[in-house]
Amino acid sequence: MVLETFIATVKHDNGKIRIRVVSMNGEQGVIEQIMAAERCPQRAIVKIKKVGNNIKQ
Numbered sequence: 001m002v003l004e005t006f007i008a009t010v011k012h013d014n015g016k017i018r019i020r021v022v023s024m025n026g027e028q029g030v031i032e033q034i035m036a037a038e039r040c041p042q043r044a045i046v047k048i049k050k051v052g053n054n055i056k057q
Contacts, residue, residue, distance in 0.1 A: 006030045009047040010038060016046065 006021050008030060019038075023029035027048055034045055 004050060005052040007049050007051050008034055008045055010034060010040060011044050011046050012040075 001024060003022050003024055004026060006023060006027070008019050008021055010017050010019060019034060021030045021033055023033060025032075027050075030048055031042060031045060034040070035042060038044070
């Protein structure tokens with residue numbers, strides 16, 4: 001199992017926010033987590049960047 005860390009930029013009515021997300025399912029997992037947590041459509045996710053090292057468990 002590999003955990004990856006991403007920083008995503010999400011656009012809202014009042015501007016943009018950055019969210020740090022840890023995912024086991026890569027970029028697609030990050031998109032699904034953000035859409036569920038923020039209740040936003042996929043088009044609101046402007047950018048996703050992989051950061052840091054992978055953590056193996």
